[in-house]
Amino acid sequence: MASLARSKSYARFLRRFGLKHAAWLGDYCRFREVGLIAEALVGRPVRGLLDVGCAGTLFPHYAAFLLPDARVVGIDSEANLALAPERILGVAARAGENERVRIFAADARSLPFPDAAFEAVTAISVLEHIRGDGDRAAVREMLRVLRPGGLLALSVPMAARAEEHEGDPSCPYFIRRYDDRTLAERLIDPAADARLIVRRDFGERRFPYSHIYMKLRAAQERWLARGAAWKPLRYGAWAALAATPLAARLFLRVWDPADPAARRRVPGGTVVILEKR
Numbered sequence: 001m002a003s004l005a006r007s008k009s010y011a012r013f014l015r016r017f018g019l020k021h022a023a024w025l026g027d028y029c030r031f032r033e034v035g036l037i038a039e040a041l042v043g044r045p046v047r048g049l050l051d052v053g054c055a056g057t058l059f060p061h062y063a064a065f066l067l068p069d070a071r072v073v074g075i076d077s078e079a080n081l082a083l084a085p086e087r088i089l090g091v092a093a094r095a096g097e098n099e100r101v102r103i104f105a106a107d108a109r110s111l112p113f114p115d116a117a118f119e120a121v122t123a124i125s126v127l128e129h130i131r132g133d134g135d136r137a138a139v140r141e142m143l144r145v146l147r148p149g150g151l152l153a154l155s156v157p158m159a160a161r162a163e164e165h166e167g168d169p170s171c172p173y174f175i176r177r178y179d180d181r182t183l184a185e186r187l188i189d190p191a192a193d194a195r196l197i198v199r200r201d202f203g204e205r206r207f208p209y210s211h212i213y214m215k216l217r218a219a220q221e222r223w224l225a226r227g228a229a230w231k232p233l234r235y236g237a238w239a240a241l242a243a244t245p246l247a248a249r250l251f252l253r254v255w256d257p258a259d260p261a262a263r264r265r266v267p268g269g270t271v272v273i274l275e276k277r
Contacts, residue, residue, distance in 0.1 A: 011245035055080035072208030201267035
């Protein structure tokens with residue numbers, strides 16, 4: 001994958017909106033996922049990009065920033081778009097690429113676009129939230145709207161064994177975690193008209209910073225609700241969260257799952273890049 005200039009990094013993009021917004025909008029694993037996907041996209045002739053599951057993120061605006069010649073479409077369900085925080089909408093209005101970004105409600109399992117409409121399609125931490133065979137259907141639909149030679153970039157959470165939950169402490173709604181077998185069966189094998197370009201796993205080795213991060217996010221929300229008397233703690237939480245990109249670089253290691261030295265590692269997530277034939 002092409003190297004991504006630091007000036008084009010996701011962390012730098014978020015800092016354009018101020019430290020407080022950057023801390024709130026950033027996400028520990030998202031910095032690794034977005035970074036790996038951005039590296040795959042940069043330098044490619046992308047005139048149209050579809051981002052599936054964009055509610056609550058600034059990724060469509062980051063994609064427009066990263067790909068100055070591309071029009072970007074973001075889709076999510078009506079329910080998710082309705083729940084998108086006002087703060088997201090306010091920051092998005094300041095992103096500077098709004099004339100090339102369009103966001104509306106649509107179902108990933110039945111996309112309202114013609115065949116071969118985009119040069120790139122992304123789905124970042126989205127497919128794991130679709131129940132039943134919806135993840136397979138979404139992959140087939142995303143490939144249908146992708147042009148030959150175009151890239152499909154996916155990221156999903158991983159576990160030692162595949163599992164499904166209606167909700168757990170890290171995620172309040174349905175989530176599926178994949179293992180190598182279900183990743184192949186549910187996401188890669190349905191992409192029969194595409195070839196795997198690269199897969200990169202990522203995860204923590206020893207120090208479980210993810211637990212600290214989740215506690216920081218929860219504490220920051222509590223301290224925000226308590227008002228002015230808690231300002232020192234609120235600002236402390238902002239400062240700690242602002243270090244999330246550095247923490248992701250320090251604690252979230254990236255490796256090639258085909259590397260024999262990495263076979264015993266259990267990843268927390270994976271990024272898969274497919275190219276349509």
